[in-house]
Amino acid sequence: MLNKAPLCITIMLLLIPVTATSQEQARDNYETYCIQCHGIQGNGMGVNIRDMSVQPRDHTDAKAMSGRSDDELFKVIKEGGLSINKSVLMPPWGSTFTDNEIHDLVKYLRKLCKCKHGD
């Protein structure tokens, strides 16, 4: 009986909907950190943009977003706009998010734009 306990726990853990949990986390992160510039609707129309010299990316713009690879999106979130020769106004979030959270955010961006790289 005791020998079966770890197996039962493993099976129970596997039954937890991991994808749904991580997606929730990405949306929470997006709505806490990203929407201040990228907007409540992800359309680049955030509350901060009025006096910005460069406008934030519209994450619902499939054409523009499909021009970026997942690796580029990961890099720009972690290291900031300068890392891909874009605006300094996109800050580096590497001290805020874990790498896993950034990977989840990249997936979330793909949902917002309803696109993938190269579409």
Add this chain to the structure above:
Amino acid sequence: MRYPHMIIALCALFIVSMSSAKIASAADGTEILKQRCASCHALKGPAAKTLAQLWQRKGPDLFYAGNKYNKTWVEAWLQNPKRIRPAGMFYRQHIKPGPKHDIVDKSTLKPHIILTKTEAKAVANALMKLKANSELTAKEKLVPGPSPIGEMMFDKIYGCMACHQIEPGYGGMSGPEVFTAAKRLQPAFMLSYIKNPQAWDPKIWMPNKHAPVDNIQQLVNYLIELSKEDFSDVK
């Protein structure tokens, strides 16, 4: 002397009442904090470690107020509080889509309570005793001086203006205004917070820009210069 015992007793009563009054006065600020401030401000740490905790926060954490604020500013502000964060404590809860871009929903913002002069003084004294994170401020020391490129750093190199107003009505909305920052904040706090915001507030939506120490000195000296400007004619 006919009533020496009575005089001694009266003197003793006077001394006791004076010391009691002193204790009461010293305790008032702490008591006011507990009774009138604690529902919106954390008087004990740690800072929010999860987003759920972050979203619950209604006002700035005060458990390190003694290492953050300038006492004279606190005392004056509590008697005449003016909004420092244009979009409230957590901007997400106070914005809505607007015709051109998201805007602040001012109907959701609540005014800060106003204290009397006596209350404000007592609370300021009590706040100065809340000294969490002293190990962070102890590492910092401002070298006062001119900041020839501080403004350029703030606006262009580090892009801080994206989230902070550098004069009334100009700049970002999701962070606190910075044209009053040096009036409000101690230099060591500003140095430490810019260096590593997450050391103070792990979930805060201010990123760590990894600015070199010398540049942070320039930024803080710029904020000090900025706080001396007169914006009274700016709407």
